[in-house]
Amino acid sequence: MAQKEPIIIRDKTQMRNWSRTMRSQSKLIALVPTMGYLHQGHLSLITQAHKHANLIVVSIYVNPGQFSPNEDLSTYPSDFQGDLKKLINVPGGVDVVFNPKNLYDYGGSDGDGDDGGEKGDGVVSCVEKSGFGHESWVRVERLEKGLCGMSRPIFFRGVATIVTKLFNIVEPDFAVFGKKDYQQWRVIQRMVRDLDFSIKVIGCEITRENDGLAMSSRNVHLSLEEREKALSISKSLTTAKSAAEDGQVDCEKLRNLVIQCITEAGGRIDYAEIVDQQSLEKVKFIKGPVVFCIAAFFGKVRLIDNMEINL
Amino acid sequence: MAQKEPIIIRDKTQMRNWSRTMRSQSKLIALVPTMGYLHQGHLSLITQAHKHANLIVVSIYVNPGQFSPNEDLSTYPSDFQGDLKKLINVPGGVDVVFNPKNLYDYGGSDGDGDDGGEKGDGVVSCVEKSGFGHESWVRVERLEKGLCGMSRPIFFRGVATIVTKLFNIVEPDFAVFGKKDYQQWRVIQRMVRDLDFSIKVIGCEITRENDGLAMSSRNVHLSLEEREKALSISKSLTTAKSAAEDGQVDCEKLRNLVIQCITEAGGRIDYAEIVDQQSLEKVKFIKGPVVFCIAAFFGKVRLIDNMEINL
Missing domain, CATH: 3.30.1300.10 (Pantoate-beta-alanine ligase, C-terminal domain)
Structure with missing residues (x-):
């Protein structure tokens, strides 16, 4: 099969325009949200996505909103060029790689479409008391609490919020998540139901190394x-x-x-x-x-x- | 001008399908969210909406998610037939009245599009500890706190959440809010910015009675x-x-x-x-x-x- 070079989009308006153009042509779009440093587990999500949709968008974005200050945001592995190579070679290919720089920087827009003279400072914190930075968060109040939510209290708030943002930017018909992050998958399913997103959430089985280790970007450490x-x-x-x-x-x-x-x-x-x-x-x-x-x-x-x- | 009878839609899938059909014909849609018992203030929002969009959807839904147990949900005034008459007579008319029964009843769906065997019980509470009822909430963490948020701590959580749901169901290009609910208007603007909704929020000036009283559905009491x-x-x-x-x-x-x-x-x-x-x-x-x-x-x-x- 011929290799397909994905389009790389970094701007959210451009991303949404691409999706809307494709949907106006009756294409079904699947979003595979990732934080990059792709492994076979991610690629299996793309294979699943191909079963449902005509077009595949893979987002690569390390979301600061789901890391606490004491966590490993700064050492989270990344290899954008390596990721691209893998995506070019995945069966069926990928149509778009959405790789935004900072999804919490609003550059002075106050959300009504006009420039309101505000300065978005990109600060992402649950304790920021004032200012015009990001302050809207989606919480899935029961499912977010147990398991990983015990030791990472703001984690699912960050996940649900960035996924909401990606849903609103990419406007996909399907979104594909790995069941390795089981709680994340259930949180997103519940959020999609509760907030009436018109998106079908697909959960994919865990991909393991031959010896059984669940694949993870963090295994490299x-x-x-x-x-x-x-x-x-x-x-x-x-x-x-x-x-x-x-x-x-x-x-x-x-x-x-x-x-x-x-x-x-x-x-x-x-x-x-x-x-x-x-x-x-x-x-x-x-x-x-x-x-x-x-x-x-x-x-x-x-x-x-x-x-x-x-x- | 000939009177226009709006279509009355009560089902959210039917609502979304209508919007998508219209958007595929390049129509611009404005949503005017209301809790009904319409007065001249609401009608002025529709007049504003006509300046931006081709088609107007007025939602009439008293949102239980924004009332605390001690508040006036049970006595909130309603007059659906009277509202319809007003909407038929408003200049330019209204295309759809979206009047759902219960937007928190998920009837056993777990959000992945399949029936997951769950029972949505429609409970809307911030303290529910278990179960499968609604549990996803949008919070605008700074703007929700002061003013009305002081005496109504869950109010803007409920407002931001129902507006998110309505946005995802109606998928409008514009949403029109009155500046009488000034904090609500700002909360929604911020939410639209932070969650990347592709919707322009329009704020409309307060409509007052001749003697200066700001119009409100509660004035009837x-x-x-x-x-x-x-x-x-x-x-x-x-x-x-x-x-x-x-x-x-x-x-x-x-x-x-x-x-x-x-x-x-x-x-x-x-x-x-x-x-x-x-x-x-x-x-x-x-x-x-x-x-x-x-x-x-x-x-x-x-x-x-x-x-x-x-x-």
Whole structure:
């Protein structure tokens, strides 16, 4: 198949104009939002997107709004040229790479389409008390709280907000998210329902390395030794899933099994919870579809993984 | 001019389909969001809308999401048939009246377009701890806090959220708001900017009765005596504005003048603040464009009014 060079768009008005032109030609558009440093997991989202839409937009934007000051925004890996090469070679290709510079800089516009003499200062903070910088946030008030929301209280606020912005800029028919970020996927699904976005959210299965490690842009920060130890996450999840399928439905016992395995391998557990697949509320005994969600540190790298258990 | 009968649409999918059909014919659509019980102020918004758009959608929906349990949701006045008559007779007419039953009832859909087996229970609350009801809210974190936000802490959360929903359902090019709800207008403007809605927000001047009372659906609840006393709001605002234009720029003195006048008339002040027109932050001395915002009770009726002072 001939390679396709995506159009690179950095301006949001230009992005929306492209989408509107395509939609006026009855094309269906899928958006695959990413923070770049693409791996096979991202590319699998594009493959899924091709099943639904005529045209694929991949956004590459490291969203400052979802990082706390103490998190790894400054060291988040990036490789735009490498990403482009991968996107050129993905089967079916990609039509647009949307790569904006700063989606929180409003350059003096006050939102009514006129220049209102304000200065958007691009500050993204939950504590800013005054000024004209960004201050509108979408919150999915229940789903944002547990799991990753415990240790990252502003994370899903940032995610829901940037996805809303991307939805409003790209105006896609479909949006594709990986189930590795399970809570994120559910947050976005709920937001789409609650705010009446006319967008179908597609969830894609986790892509794993041959040895089971869930693919993540952050894996690059693991030393070889840490990477080996981190296999304890997927291994113990697989063991727990088998145990559940064999009749062990006591979540406390399944959690202990996983926590022990990861801890013995040298990992530091952030959380290990078995939750309802829809509400993400903790479950004591597995009676229906649940998902076992893990976050654990190996060295300084925080990894997440999960496994659905459909009893 | 021939009267035009608007189409009445109650279903959100049908509403969006109408908009998309019209936009595919290059029509520009303006949305005028209302809670019904229309008065001349609302009709003036429609007149403004006609200056910008080819087609006018008026939504009539009393939004439970912006009322606290102790507020007047249950007694909010309504008169759908009377509203329709007014809309038929407004110059230029109205194309669609969007009158949904319950925009928080998701009927088992989980937002991915499939039925996910969930039950949307339509509960709208900031304290609901579990369940599958509505839980996504848009917050404009600074602008929502002062003025009406002091005594109505969830009000602008509810307003920003329902307007987001209406924007996503109607997909208008323009949205028209009255400056009587000055803070609401600014909140929506900021939200449109921050969340990248492709919608131009139009703000319309306050429509007043001949004696100066700002038009409001709630005025119907005033007794004749209360209504007479309530004139103290617009009268004292006018006096304050003249005083400022004559050189009295000390906000404490201007506030005292207004508070005294309203209190002596028998009103109970909720707030009386002179704030920056953009940031809505309190001002001590008028040096640029400000707006004098009032909320006051006459009997059980809470009225708001404001006046811009452009020095």
